[in-house]
Amino acid sequence: xxxxxxxxxxxxxxxxxxxxxxxxxxxxxxxxxxxxxxxxxxxxxxxxxxxxxxxxxxxxxxxxxxxxxxxxxxxxxxxxxxxxxxxxxxxxxxxxxxxxxxxxxxxxxxxxxxxxxxxxxxxxxxxxxxxxxxxxxxxxxxxxxxxxxxxxxxxxxxxxxxxxxxxxxxxxxxxxxxxxxxxxxxxxxxxxxxxxxxxxxxxxxxxxxxxxxxxxxxxxxxxxxxxxxxxxxxxxxxxxxxxxxxxxxxxxxxxxxxxxxxxxxxx
Numbered sequence: 343x344x345x346x347x348x349x350x351x352x353x354x355x356x357x358x359x360x361x362x363x364x365x366x367x368x369x370x371x372x373x374x375x376x377x378x379x380x381x382x383x384x385x386x387x388x389x390x391x392x393x394x395x396x397x398x399x400x401x402x403x404x405x406x407x408x409x410x411x412x413x414x415x416x417x418x419x420x421x422x423x424x425x426x427x428x429x430x431x432x433x434x435x436x437x438x439x440x441x442x443x444x445x446x447x448x449x450x451x452x453x454x455x456x457x458x459x460x461x462x463x464x465x466x467x468x469x470x471x472x473x474x475x476x477x478x479x480x481x482x483x484x485x486x487x488x489x490x491x492x493x494x495x496x497x498x499x500x501x502x503x504x505x506x507x508x509x510x511x512x513x514x515x516x517x518x519x520x521x522x523x524x525x526x527x528x529x530x531x532x533x534x535x536x537x538x539x540x541x542x543x544x545x546x547x548x549x550x551x552x553x554x555x556x557x558x559x560x561x562x563x564x565x566x567x568x569x570x571x572x573x574x575x576x577x578x579x580x581x582x583x584x585x586x587x588x589x590x591x592x593x594x595x596x597x598x599x600x601x602x603x604x605x606x607x608x609x
Contacts, residue, residue, distance in 0.1 A: 356386045356444050356470065358511035365522055366390045368504050369442055369468050376436055380427045380443030380453070385411060387442065392419055399435055401427045428456055438465040447472045447516065451491060454479075461498040467525040468504075476503050476521040488585045490553040494546065496589050497536070499525040537593035545596035552584035552592070559583060567599050 356362060365387060371377055371394045378399040382388040384407070391398050392415060401423045402408050408424045423430060428449065432439060441464055445453055450471050457467065471479075474487075480501045481487035495501055507520040528536070539545035548567050555563040561570045561580035570580040576594050578587065587595070 354444075354447075354512040354514060354516050355383045356511060357513045358507075361507050361511045362386050362390060364505060365442075365468065365470070366394075368522060368524065369440070371395055371440070375440050375465075376438065377440045377442065378432065378435060380441065380445060382411060383407060383444065385414060387444070388415065388420070391442070392416075395419070397421070399423060401425065401430050403427070427453055432457065432460040433463050437463045439463055440465050441467040442469070444470040447475075447518070450475055454491070454495060458495065458498050461527040464527050466527070467499075468522065469525075470507065470520055470522055472516075473506060473519040473521040476523045479523060479525075483588050484586050486585075489556065490549055493549045493553075493589050493592055495525065497539070497545070497593070498533075499527055500532075501525055537590045537597070539593050540597045540600045544600055545593060548596045548599060549592055552587075556584045560587070564595070568595055568602070572598050572602060 369377075369391075371391055373394065373396050375395060376399075377391060377395055378401065379388060379391065380401050382400040382402055388398065388400060388411065397419055399421045400411065402411065403424070403426050405424055408422050411420070411422055427443075432441070439460070441457065450469075454469075457464075475491070477487045478489060478491045479495050480503050481489070481492045502524045504522040504524055507522065509515040509517070509519060511520070548564065551567060552560070552563050559581050560573060560578065560583070563584055564573075573580045573595070576591075576598060578591060578595070
């Protein structure tokens, strides 16, 4: 393909064959897998995936690339969904899905949050991302990289960094190092063991509020959501910082906020 990478789509095409082979090995696709690729680009992964699959769905926002993919690959095996992955309904595809992609680094976090909505519809997800983002995704509590992204993804997924990828593996080469990450949706039993949020909207709001003011103590960062007394009742020191709480701790705080919320008066 002679397609020129477009900055507005955050396009950096993977060209290193060894890296492509390592990603395919990590995914280990099987013929009957329901696999969807986000941002196939010039088809570096697409070609090898199609060699092992009965069928592949791809989501691509660049209509010129869609046209080139349609010419290059047999339509009986490849279904092209032209559009933005941020707006795509992954639940419309038969599951359980296996999702893979070299995600645009400029919108990787929004895509990850969007895909979180479909966790129960997925078997696993493999992505190429900026290495710093992968570190944040997999970070443990009380580490510098631990934050909102860590908590929100680890609430739904087991996150595993697979291997690093140098800038020269892409064309054009990005200014950052990359890494491949695997996300495995947690089973119902695993999620229950960590604690289930009674109101996932409240859970997300509390996590966001905490890390928006991550340098403050919990007493101050969460002052509008829970009291120091409530935190103490949960066995949580209000003098800790947001990065010191585990995912289970945040679930407990969010559930306490729900339990202690004043009843809405009848109108």
